[in-house]
Amino acid sequence: MRRRTELYYQQFDALAVLRQQARRELLAESRKHLAVKILRQIPSIGPIRAALLVALIQTPHRFRTKRQFWAYIGLALRTYASGEYRFVGSQLRRSKKALTIRGLNRNHNHDLKNIFKGAATWAAANSGPFRNFYEACVARGMKPHLARLTLARKIAAITLLVWKKGVRFDAEHLKQQAA
Numbered sequence: 001m002r003r004r005t006e007l008y009y010q011q012f013d014a015l016a017v018l019r020q021q022a023r024r025e026l027l028a029e030s031r032k033h034l035a036v037k038i039l040r041q042i043p044s045i046g047p048i049r050a051a052l053l054v055a056l057i058q059t060p061h062r063f064r065t066k067r068q069f070w071a072y073i074g075l076a077l078r079t080y081a082s083g084e085y086r087f088v089g090s091q092l093r094r095s096k097k098a099l100t101i102r103g104l105n106r107n108h109n110h111d112l113k114n115i116f117k118g119a120a121t122w123a124a125a126n127s128g129p130f131r132n133f134y135e136a137c138v139a140r141g142m143k144p145h146l147a148r149l150t151l152a153r154k155i156a157a158i159t160l161l162v163w164k165k166g167v168r169f170d171a172e173h174l175k176q177q178a179a
Contacts, residue, residue, distance in 0.1 A: 026051050041169040044123035060164040066157040074108025075153050120152035129171040
């Protein structure tokens, strides 16, 4: 048992060196892209997250709207309706029954979802404009985990806006339409 533990620690030490080397190479490669500088302006998007966003998304122009971006990331709400239409007399009419929300979509990019959820968790714990947004959501009565999800969606929407338009991050983006 002791020998096996020693081997595991040797493997861990070797992987830690490889991890640091890969991190350095990722950061060196990311410096070649102008988008990384733009994305780094957003609080909670550090050098690693910015590099991964550029690597995974490649271009923000793939997404026409923030809702398409949320669906790709895995932060879109999945709705369900049965009996959306019904017959009244001999005419087919839309039912007034509300759509049921069934959670988040399942077909998504897991790495991107982890990036934005991690950014939201970091932003909710550290001071800054995103923390104020998070605390305002919780103060309105939203559960903390849903407030973090809302914050992740807000960060994703701002990331898409800043990257697409090439503008600087402004805390006023938080005061626009809620995520």
